[in-house]
Amino acid sequence: MLTYIPYIPEYNMGMYCKGLCTYCGGKTRLYNYIAYLVYLCRAETFLDLFAGSAVTSLNINVRNKVINDMNTKLVVVYYALSRKDTAGLVMARIKDTKYCSKIFYEAHEYWEKRKDNVLTDFSDQDICDGAYYAWILLNFSRIGSKIDSGFIDTKEQMYDFMRFQDNLISYLGRLDGALVKNESALDILENLVESQEKISDNTVIYLDPPYLPSKKRGVNSNGTYKDGKGTNVFGRESHKRMLELADKLPRDKCKVIISGYDDMYNLYDTLGGNDFGEWSKIYVKSLPVMFGDGSKLKDGKRAVEDEYFFTNFTI
Numbered sequence: 001m002l003t004y005i006p007y008i009p010e011y012n013m014g015m016y017c018k019g020l021c022t023y024c025g026g027k028t029r030l031y032n033y034i035a036y037l038v039y040l041c042r043a044e045t046f047l048d049l050f051a052g053s054a055v056t057s058l059n060i061n062v063r064n065k066v067i068n069d070m071n072t073k074l075v076v077v078y079y080a081l082s083r084k085d086t087a088g089l090v091m092a093r094i095k096d097t098k099y100c101s102k103i104f105y106e107a108h109e110y111w112e113k114r115k116d117n118v119l120t121d122f123s124d125q126d127i128c129d130g131a132y133y134a135w136i137l138l139n140f141s142r143i144g145s146k147i148d149s150g151f152i153d154t155k156e157q158m159y160d161f162m163r164f165q166d167n168l169i170s171y172l173g174r175l176d177g178a179l180v181k182n183e184s185a186l187d188i189l190e191n192l193v194e195s196q197e198k199i200s201d202n203t204v205i206y207l208d209p210p211y212l213p214s215k216k217r218g219v220n221s222n223g224t225y226k227d228g229k230g231t232n233v234f235g236r237e238s239h240k241r242m243l244e245l246a247d248k249l250p251r252d253k254c255k256v257i258i259s260g261y262d263d264m265y266n267l268y269d270t271l272g273g274n275d276f277g278e279w280s281k282i283y284v285k286s287l288p289v290m291f292g293d294g295s296k297l298k299d300g301k302r303a304v305e306d307e308y309f310f311t312n313f314t315i
């Protein structure tokens, strides 16, 4: 049995910054609750292993941040923002950009040609170009994880982009010095489980994996995410492995927060041979489904879904 916690307060730090782009599964409406847990845990190190739009990492105030995703285009933007020299250059270039198809297709072409490992093979110039073009693609199209779609030639999208340009300054400093990774979260967890001495005290790991395949919610309802390295599948087996690894982390120094829906609970509960007695299930709030099949209006209404956190500690 999990300990059920029906309520969690928000922790409003009054310093909201938007994510890097509109993103399927983005935690814009939940990061304040994550911030509360991070605050309770007195975290000094925060690992955001499925960071996506980075909205959580951008809005969490901790000394050390580790930010990871499999999507190379997102990662190169995190990387540029983590360094003072590149952050300013990329932002200045975006500030000067006009919303037009020419730039969009230039960005597309740039990324079509880049197949190499972004963090190890990119020069400083590549980081600036790669982050600039990636950010253009992410914000010239509607949904972050659907960045292969074409240029959106509407006034609404152009105004969105202009608002984004006006707010660029809010990104400054928020990922300064963060350690940026472009790996499978499962590999990172496996490494931490094997070398627990590498985990520093007061660490919080936040896991916001792709939807379970059963939830026809995401843009890729079968649990696949397109990333710079081809199609990345995070299906049932990966969820199970993630839970097993998370459960092996040392609770005294490493707190884990997992985002999920109710069906995660069943999965957690039925994990063969594992006692999840030390885990809590926290009800956060009900939110309208914004992406995928579930977002279609029924009788003029949007479906809602309950959001939960699963934690290896109690509050």
Ligand SMILES: C[S@@+](CC[C@H](N)C(=O)[O-])C[C@H]1O[C@@H](n2cnc3c(N)ncnc32)[C@H](O)[C@@H]1O
Pocket (backbone or CB within 6 Å): 019, 023, 024, 025, 026, 027, 028, 049, 050, 051, 052, 053, 054, 055, 056, 068, 069, 070, 071, 183, 184, 185, 186, 208, 209, 210, 211, 225, 227, 232, 233, 234
């Ligand atoms: C639900 S989204 C995360 C949303 C994010 N928390 C936000 O607020 O924007 C899941 C993310 O996991 C990434 N992903 C998928 N498989 C992964 C893996 N094996 N390791 C790390 N990231 C992965 C996807 O690229 C996607 O960005």
